[in-house]
Amino acid sequence: MTRKLLKTTASALAITFAFSATGALAQDMPSKEEMWKMIQQQQEQIKKLEAIVGVTTQKVEETAVKVAETEKKVEATGAALDNVAVTASAGSTSATTIGGYTELHYNGGDADQIDLHRFVLFLGHEFNDNIRFFSELEVEHSIAGEGQVGEVELEQAYVEMDLNENTRVSVGQILIPVGILNETHEPPTFYGVERNNVEKNIVPATWWEAGVKLSGNLTESFSYDLMMHSGLDTTGAGYKIRSGRQKVGKAPWKNTAFTARASWQAMPGVEFAGTFQYQDDITQSGGLDQSASATLFEAHANVERAVSDNGTFGLRALFAQWNVNADQADLLGRDTQRGWYIEPSYKITLDDQNAVGFFARYSVWDNEAGDSIDSAYKQTNFGVNYWPHKNVVLKMDYQVDSFASESKEDNRLNLGVGLYF
Template identity: 40%
Template sequence: MHIKTLCCFAVSFCLSINAVSATEMIMVDKAEYEELRAAVKYLMEERQKQQVAVEEAKQTADEAVEVAEAAAEAAESSSLGKFENLSLGGYVEAHYNNYDYDDGSEKKEFDLHRFVLFTGYEYNDKLRFFSELEIEHGGVQDTADGDGALGGEVEVEQAYVEYDFVDNASARAGLFILPIGMLNETHEPDTFYGVERNSVEKYIVPTTWWEIGSMLTYTMDSGFKFEGAVHSGLNMSDDDGYVRGGRQKGSNAEAQNLAYTFAATYTGMQGLELGVSYHYEDDPSQQDGDGGYIEEGSLMEAHIAYNSGMFGLRALYAEWDFEGDGIEADNGDEQKGWYIEPSIRPLANLGFFARYEDLEYFKGSEKNVEIMSVGANYYLHEQVALKADYIDYKDNVDSSKDFDGFNLGVGLSF
């Protein structure tokens, strides 16, 4: 009887212990659940806040873009915004010449040779305007008696509009430089060696040569460029056979007969430029008749420029062929010249050159000249050069004009 009672008590005690344990487990699980539920709720609230912040940031960004676009449109429509399409540039050359002539005379002279301003305006991606204004030899001074005149020139060398009518092709109309030689179109002083420009391109091409007319240009992806122009020509009516003196420079230019220029250039290989050009005039005297001093003229030119590492080479040949009884009798019907110019640039800011020139031209009488030059360019900046060179000039017709000496100069572009 006692044993049965003890067994019943033991069973009851165990059941009571298990019930208490189960209750505690249920209470623990419920507490963890509440913590987990609170955590999930917090995360959902934070996510919602982030989504709201993202939407607000996106809206703010959209508003900022709208404000910027409105400001840009306002700037473009305003007079100040128009200056964004305006481009300015130019170059300056100042020289010192020190020459001793064989006849005992000398030349020691400073000269602000050129001060040039470029102005351009881009109407859109296809249409643009370009101009070049040059002041030479310090300017001009017009006085009643002529005393104190500076003796320089103020010239508009370029003023044309250019339109890209198809891919790789454009048309130009107005006053522009002819595509002949190397210096004619690219003559900023930091782009060539020597204080003075070479005499072959000066007297034979003649650099710088600009005319009024129209020109077509076509450029190929392979590096070829072709140009053809119809324009005003020379006016050599003074009967002196001087090509450089026949440039009309767009000033009330006589146009009894037009002139034509064609050029082809190849730059498809790194460091190399090959170029040829041909120029023709039916009557460079602009007198429109037979039997004149000059009746017809043509110019052929070829050049090469090559740079590889520190070494460079430039060479050019140009020849005029004139027809006319007068100029043929004076032996001025064939005017030609060539030069070769090797160079070395051992340092980024220092280069040396040597140049030999041989030319025959006509200026009232026959000229036959040989020139040897050696010198250096020191670059304070890629566009700012200090220049020095020695020159030996030999006139094969009149030895009294022979001279030697040196030039110093500073040239810059911007």
């Protein structure tokens, strides 16, 4: 740009000089001194012009640099704002989570009733990569309060912390690591309208306690859980296991229980697991019943294997038994309480969203297996689940009872709908 201005100036001067020379021809020629003076004046003018052009060029270049720097700052600010927006979005969607499930049941037969059995809300929060919180609040039978059929329960509320890549510890109110359904009981995850009676009356699901749990993986296929927690209190319940759940509501903790579980993933879709629990007194040392130590042993297999492009074979089998050491429990036949069930199934995937599954289940349980009287409950269920979405299920099954007391038999049709999110 400077060179162009100089060339233009030189041309102008040449033209001026030519006109001056032409005029001089018509008049008297200037002297040498006058010519030299004119040249010096013209050189000074050229220097002034160069200075002006140089300053202008420098200012233009500086302005261009400032504009470029400003553009970079604007771009950097925009990128920073984008990053902030992404971080905030990630925090709002992953740091705190909410979910839940619900199930509505119709039971025929002697019951002949409809019941919003459960409405459950999950609330969790991830404090950082190593510390997280889980909770589960449940309303049973739709309406709770004095004189009402339902109740409100807090099933879980605990903090989980990673000790290392393979080990974590949980502290708070936690579901006991036992059985198939106790920890995973959302309606789309199991067959049948109602939960099976073996895990309801013997295990007894859903069962939670307050305590500390250590969990980890020894290998890719072998995991374990060790838990020290509050225990059962069967005082006044005649050593009936399900009635001994305290649900951590101002619960006496005079006797600690210990639970250990080992789980083996033999291959994808095939799990074998066993749980052992010991409590030195399931009456919490005082009350109407004689103190009694108790042990629980539970073992199960849970299989879900693809056998074709759209077909999956399933099999659940479980055995559980309590041994209660007390003279009064022995007299009642409740020194031994056991149950088992087997449940084959076949699921057909219709498309990406829809599936239908068929199952049959045979269950036997007896909370008075220690006596010589036939007091076992036997039940056969068979039916169908239809999933219009993997998290939504419609259920139908027929229940056939075979109890020692015919008055307790209740053959019936069960219908249900459930979902979780």
